Amino acid sequence: MPKMTIDGIEIEVPAGINVLQACELAGKEIPRFCYHERLSVAGNCRMCLVEQEKAPKPIASCAMPVAEGMVIKTDTPLVRKARNGVMEFLLINHPLDCPICDQGGECDLQDQAMAYGRGFSRYAEEKRAVTDKEFGPLVKTVMTRCIQCTRCIRFATEIAGTETLGGVSRGEHLEITTYVEKTLDSELSGNLIDVCPVGALTSKPYAFTARPWELVKTDSIDVADATGTNIRLDTRGREVLRVLPRLNEDVNEEWMADKGRFNVDGLMRQRLDRPYVRVDGKLKPATWTEALDAIAAKLKGLDGKKIAAIAGDLCDAESMFALKEVMTSLGSGNLDCRQDGAAVDPKVRASYLFNTTIAGIEKADAILLIGTNPRWEAPIVNARIRKRYLKGGLKVAAIGPKYDLTYPVDVLGAGADTLGQFANGSHAFAQVLKDAKAPMLIVGMGALARPDGAAILAQAKAVADACGLIKEGWNGFNVLQTAAGRVAGLELGFVPKQGGRDIAGILDGTRKGEIEFVYLLGADEIDPSHFGKAFVVYQGHHGDRGAHRADVVLPGAAYTEKDGTYMNLEGRAQLAMLAIFPPGEAKEDWAILRALSEKLGKPLGYDTLDQLRTKLYQANKRFQRLNAVEPAFWEDFGHMGSMGAGSTDAKPFASPIANYYMTDPISRASATMAECTEAFVSPKKKTGTHG
Amino acid sequence: MSAAATNDDFVQPTSFAFSEANLAEAKKHIAKYPKGRQASAVMPLLWLAQYQEGWVSRVAMDVIAEMLEMAPIRVYEVATFYTMYNLKPVGKHLVQICRTTPCWLRGSDGLTEMCKKKLGVDLHGTSADGKFTIMEVECLGACVNAPMVQINDDFYEDLTPETLAKVLDELAAGRQPKIGPQVDRLNSAPEGGMTTLKDVAKGAGQ
Ligand code: SF4
Ligand code: FES
Ligand code: FES
Numbered sequence: 023m024p025k026m027t028i029d030g031i032e033i034e035v036p037a038g039i040n041v042l043q044a045c046e047l048a049g050k051e052i053p054r055f056c057y058h059e060r061l062s063v064a065g066n067c068r069m070c071l072v073e074q075e076k077a078p079k080p081i082a083s084c085a086m087p088v089a090e091g092m093v094i095k096t097d098t099p100l101v102r103k104a105r106n107g108v109m110e111f112l113l114i115n116h117p118l119d120c121p122i123c124d125q126g127g128e129c130d131l132q133d134q135a136m137a138y139g140r141g142f143s144r145y146a147e148e149k150r151a152v153t154d155k156e157f158g159p160l161v162k163t164v165m166t167r168c169i170q171c172t173r174c175i176r177f178a179t180e181i182a183g184t185e186t187l188g189g190v191s192r193g194e195h196l197e198i199t200t201y202v203e204k205t206l207d208s209e210l211s212g213n214l215i216d217v218c219p220v221g222a223l224t225s226k227p228y229a230f231t232a233r234p235w236e237l238v239k240t241d242s243i244d245v246a247d248a249t250g251t252n253i254r255l256d257t258r259g260r261e262v263l264r265v266l267p268r269l270n271e272d273v274n275e276e277w278m279a280d281k282g283r284f285n286v287d288g289l290m291r292q293r294l295d296r297p298y299v300r301v302d303g304k305l306k307p308a309t310w311t312e313a314l315d316a317i318a319a320k321l322k323g324l325d326g327k328k329i330a331a332i333a334g335d336l337c338d339a340e341s342m343f344a345l346k347e348v349m350t351s352l353g354s355g356n357l358d359c360r361q362d363g364a365a366v367d368p369k370v371r372a373s374y375l376f377n378t379t380i381a382g383i384e385k386a387d388a389i390l391l392i393g394t395n396p397r398w399e400a401p402i403v404n405a406r407i408r409k410r411y412l413k414g415g416l417k418v419a420a421i422g423p424k425y426d427l428t429y430p431v432d433v434l435g436a437g438a439d440t441l442g443q444f445a446n447g448s449h450a451f452a453q454v455l456k457d458a459k460a461p462m463l464i465v466g467m468g469a470l471a472r473p474d475g476a477a478i479l480a481q482a483k484a485v486a487d488a489c490g491l492i493k494e495g496w497n498g499f500n501v502l503q504t505a506a507g508r509v510a511g512l513e514l515g516f517v518p519k520q521g522g523r524d525i526a527g528i529l530d531g532t533r534k535g536e537i538e539f540v541y542l543l544g545a546d547e548i549d550p551s552h553f554g555k556a557f558v559v560y561q562g563h564h565g566d567r568g569a570h571r572a573d574v575v576l577p578g579a580a581y582t583e584k585d586g587t588y589m590n591l592e593g594r595a596q597l598a599m600l601a602i603f604p605p606g607e608a609k610e611d612w613a614i615l616r617a618l619s620e621k622l623g624k625p626l627g628y629d630t631l632d633q634l635r636t637k638l639y640q641a642n643k644r645f646q647r648l649n650a651v652e653p654a655f656w657e658d659f660g661h662m663g664s665m666g667a668g669s670t671d672a673k674p675f676a677s678p679i680a681n682y683y684m685t686d687p688i689s690r691a692s693a694t695m696a697e698c699t700e701a702f703v704s705p706k707k708k709t710g711t712h713g
Numbered sequence: 714m715s716a717a718a719t720n721d722d723f724v725q726p727t728s729f730a731f732s733e734a735n736l737a738e739a740k741k742h743i744a745k746y747p748k749g750r751q752a753s754a755v756m757p758l759l760w761l762a763q764y765q766e767g768w769v770s771r772v773a774m775d776v777i778a779e780m781l782e783m784a785p786i787r788v789y790e791v792a793t794f795y796t797m798y799n800l801k802p803v804g805k806h807l808v809q810i811c812r813t814t815p816c817w818l819r820g821s822d823g824l825t826e827m828c829k830k831k832l833g834v835d836l837h838g839t840s841a842d843g844k845f846t847i848m849e850v851e852c853l854g855a856c857v858n859a860p861m862v863q864i865n866d867d868f869y870e871d872l873t874p875e876t877l878a879k880v881l882d883e884l885a886a887g888r889q890p891k892i893g894p895q896v897d898r899l900n901s902a903p904e905g906g907m908t909t910l911k912d913v914a915k916g917a918g919q
Contacts, residue, residue: 185784190793201786 394466
């Protein structure tokens with residue numbers, strides 16, 4: 023570890039870091055534009071200049087590796103003068119449009135101009151102007167503001183893996199653009215807005231909406247997929263205006279996927295803001311009392327066997343826990359949180375978790391993808407795989423359709439037949455897995471959420487055992503969940519009780535008339551025709567599929583409007599905080615269930631969320647250990663619970679997601695997501711006007 | 714960026730293929746670099762494409778990107794960085810007028826003015842008959858015979874507006890004018906013949 027002196031402070035720093043990082047370790051802040059911890063070093067803005075003893079001129083600290091005995095000065099007249107000069111050059115061509123710039127108040131250039139700017143301009147000539155670029159519906163460009171730091175190019179090339187951004191021409195004419203004005207086809211494009219240090223790339227949907235200092239900031243968790251991305255909700259009044267990622271090295275680092283960032287306009291549309299009861303075939307507005315009475319009347323004297331409950335994809339743990347208890351009090355064991363029928367074994371944690379953990383991907387050296395398109399199902403997980411790929415020496419193969427995953431993938435076959443060759447070790451890639459130090463397999467809902475899912479799960483387990491995916495300190499068996507509420511539902515046992523029906527059984531029952539009452543907790547992904555004549559209660563926040571079929575609608579809260587616990591695909595419990603209140607008469611979901619239980623004459627044993635959580639923690643301690651992942655026992659797999667029997671179907675695997683931008687009630691209600699669908703997914707893709 | 718590359722007032726072709734000879738040449742360039750580093754051959758390939766077509770079209774860049782397994786934007790970056798790649802079609806004769814100090818002091822401005830007037834175009838413009846495109850470039854390394862222009866592969870030196878006009882007329886008529894100095898001298902030897910070292914020094918060769 024080299025020793026160096028920074029502003030007179032002697033410090034020992036890790037080898038291989040650069041002078042800028044060393045200065046930070048010594049507690050010195052270095053201004054910068056182009057340098058970004060997670061991107062390659064460009065060293066082109068020159069804002070980070072510092073003085074190095076014996077060097078003839080100031081050095082760019084971000085591009086200079088540390089060395090033994092270096093003497094660095096970060097605050098000398100020379101350094102100040104150099105930075106003042108850089109700042110003056112940067113401002114020569116930067117427009118004076120801060121009053122109409124969305125970056126205002128959180129702009130690196132603005133902040134650093136306060137510290138290093140001269141306060142007036144000596145430049146009397148004309149400034150350069152640059153035509154704006156069309157990057158699609160999410161990223162707005164005002165290219166005249168660009169300072170050519172190339173962070174966006176490096177992000178797109180390195181992290182997002184979509185090499186479409188570049189800098190064309192040179193010198194004063196340098197411009198950032200996509201090749202032939204293509205739009206930016208990436209699920210991570212919103213991060214460009216965050217990496218751009220100035221107002222050149224800003225959020226299109228959020229344009230001219232608010233100033234950062236007007237916003238109230240609340241920590242939350244993204245529910246658009248099961249990654250559990252840590253986010254911050256920026257609200258003003260009763261509206262979430264934007265979503266930004268929070269740092270969590272174990273989960274999302276500092277990135278976030280576009281769906282969760284940009285679907286928030288969907289929270290203001292098609293909301294259920296009052297209860298409804300179906301009268302003469304039509305949903306009529308009702309009061310809470312009327313709605314709860316209607317449910318109580320229907321349930322009166324109904325045998326528990328004829329009652330069922332289904333939890334949807336966006337549910338928080340607390341509300342599922344409350345609903346489970348209500349169902350128990352009604353004597354029903356028919357409950358399931360797997361709307362898609364995914365055949366994971368609720369008794370065996372290892373069978374439904376991403377056991378390797380997201381950060382663990384960085385240790386892997388061979389990955390087999392089974393029936394999954396991680397780029398759409400969990401863009402953040404996919405970005406980790408790409409990060410690992412960039413370090414070199416990673417082999418990735420897939421069974422299922424060919425997707426562009428931003429790293430090379432060998433497609434080995436289409437379906438279960440190929441998987442079978444792994445289990446018996448006859449496939450060539452099986453040897454690659456066996457030889458690997460840290461092999462992984464990732465099985466997606468495209469393989470598990472089908473009638474033969476249980477058999478495929480069993481096969482995947484057999485592959486894991488046969489190819490040595492489970493070793494001391496390493497579990498390479500991973501299930502890629504897609505629903506934010508799923509793991510919590512499985513953990514707290516929102517699954518059929520002994521003798522109860524699972525999702526297929528419930529729907530079979532409703533079709534046959536054996537199930538007469540179905541409680542949908544935010545479950546919108548089921549074709550309503552399956553419900554037959556059953557009495558359907560829908561509790562949720564959007565007027566989506568479930569509410570349209572319901573006989574009673576109870577307006578609940580979206581994830582932004584309640585305190586809730588979510589468990590991500592690794593089994594990591596995380597808290598989301600209430601940022602705004604639910605609209606109209608809508609209420610927090612656990613409270614609705616508490617009120618209903620009262621009406622049913624079987625009140626739940628808690629009156630506050632804290633009391634509920636105490637019970638939840640008693641039932642399952644893992645909900646209490648926030649931001650921790652508890653490894654699952656592999657040995658249980660195949661011994662506890664039932665191991666999938668039956669034969670597999672030759673039908674090819676396919677990702678369950680046909681359109682990344684619309685997968686849940688919130689994103690389906692979002693106008694921005696509709697625009698993205700139009701721009702990136704639908705076949706009538708806009709092409710450039712020429713070329 | 715150079716307006717030339719974005720504001721298309723011309724039609725981009727829809728296909729491009731290297732001629733057989735150029736393809737062989739391209740492969741030679743690619744073979745110079747270790748596997749996985751083919752992208753290093755991007756400049757010679759762009760140059761070959763330009764040599765073949767007179768300019769580098771977008772589809773040519775796409776073809777090159779594919780040959781070198783690199784993202785099209787990376788090829789585009791290189792092509793726009795270097796001014797010697799023409800990103801729009803040029804006339805049959807590309808007149809590059811040197812404007813760096815020696816040529817400028819010796820009257821290159823006059824050459825440019827003459828060309829503009831004679832051909833009725835601005836810099837980077839192509840004459841109506843499609844025969845000439847004019848542009849200004851930096852030092853071409855023949856300063857000793859300043860001012861000079863390069864037309865396609867040939868240098869024309871020691872120019873005046875009048876002599877350059879004659880060169881253009883010849884070319885327009887389909888004839889090949891004299892290449893090199895347009896005054897009476899051999900290469901960069903003195904005008905009007907040799908002036909020194911004409912006789913044998915006393916005592917030499919004894
Ligand atoms: S657009 Fe922003 S991030 Fe990209 S080069 Fe310009 S200033 Fe940097
Ligand atoms: S931050 Fe070091 S040169 Fe830009
Ligand atoms: S200055 Fe014209 S050739 Fe050198």
